[in-house]
Amino acid sequence: MSGVRLAVWGDPIDxxxxxxxxxxxxxxxxxxxEYGRRQVDAGSFPAAIHGLDDSWRGLSLTMPLKEQAFRVAKTHxxxxxxxxxxxTLLLGESFAGFNTDVGGIIDAFAEHDxxxxxxxxxxxxxxxxxxxLVAVAEMGAQHVDVRARRPERxxxxxxxxxxxxxxxxVNGFADPVAAVDVTVATLPGGAMLDTAAAFATDGGTLLDVAYAPWPSTLAAAWPNEQVISGVAMLLHQAVRQVRVFVHGDPADELEDEAGVLAAMRTALTHPAQH
Known part of the structure; x- marks a missing residue:
């Protein structure tokens, strides 16, 4: 073994x-x-992060740790x-923080033209x-309708x-709906949405970041040809994380990146082979 360790942390994580x-x-x-997983909640994160030894190269962070990871990073x-x-945290003498979700969203849309x-x-x-929001802005959006159960949030x-x-x-879920080119749903997997059909009408292409259970309430309401599963975002943000862990830069492409991407895609669709 090389002794290089990485993991994904979050709660839940299984x-x-x-x-x-x-x-x-x-x-x-x-x-x-070595890349593993560990259930870490917000309360245990500080002790967990400062308890790592020099064998640790990096961490992937999911809910509810992304804001805390931002706070411990010395650079962003x-x-x-x-x-x-x-x-994404690149560890070492100081912690470098990255957000690969933005690029993952852009790449997921691009993969579907x-x-x-x-x-x-x-x-x-x-x-x-x-x-x-950053992703659609970089795709050229000038007008963005944000919907939340509690609009003040x-x-x-x-x-x-x-x-x-x-x-x-900023609007509530039940407020009137106008046509858009793309919709990005960032709701938890399994979230029920009474207004799904309204959002699907003239909602453009849907990227639902959730992927389990699938189809989501939203995806089931959308025309099939206009739906992108969160698996696409997961895959592409992970490629950018690998770039960080290998090169220290999410924009620095990997050697034979097409081959690496294909291997990652196969691992998702045929996990028993790995």
């Missing part, structure tokens, strides 16, 4: 497909690195700085919603929109 994806990537790259990439959320949008809708108001999205030069309207 459902995470990150160990499958990362193990496949390092195997394809010829790296004998632009996407992390904009969103206040870190889903959606590369631009002028109007977008985001469902949800958490850390992933902020990443979605989404008000910081308007401030972020101002920084991005994007007009952000």
């Amino acid at each position: 459902h995470s497909k990150s160990p499958l994806l990362h193990a496949a990537a390092y195997r394809a790259l010829g790296l004998d690195w 990439d632009r996407h992390a700085e904009l969103t206040g959320a870190v889903n 959606v590369r631009s949008a002028s109007r977008a809708r985001i469902l949800g108001a958490g850390a992933t919603a902020a990443s979605a 989404a008000l910081p999205m308007q401030s972020l929109g101002e920084r991005l030069g994007v007009e952000v309207a």
Whole structure:
């Protein structure tokens, strides 16, 4: 063994497909690195992060740790700085924080030939919603409709929109709906939504970041050809995480990245083979 260790942390964590994806990537790259998972909640995060030894190279962070990871990072990439959320920590003498969710959303849309949008809708108001706002802004969106069960929770999205030069309207789920080019749903998996049919009408292409259970309430209401599962975002943000762990830069492509991506995709669709 090389002694290099990585893991995904969060709560809950048993459902995470990150160990499958990362193990496949390092195997394809010829790296004998260990990637595991650990259930860590917000209260135990500080002790857990400071208890790591020098064998640890990096961490992937999921709910509810992205904001805490931002706070422990000494440096942040632009996407992390904009969103206040870190889903990737490169460890060492100091912690470097990255947000690969933004690029994962953009790449998931691009994989389905959606590369631009002028109007977008985001469902949800958490850390992933902020990443979605940055992503659609980079795709060219000028008008974004943010929907939340409690609209007051989404008000910081308007401030972020101002920084991005994007007009952000905050509404409740039951408010009237106008046509958009893309919809990004950042709601928890299994969330029930009475207004799913209304959002599906002229909702453009849907990227639902949830992938279990599937189809989600939203995906079931949408035309099939206009639905992208959260597995696509998961895959592409993980590729960017691997770039961070290998090169220290989410924009620095891997050697034979197409082959690495294919291996990761196969691990998702045929996990028993790995």
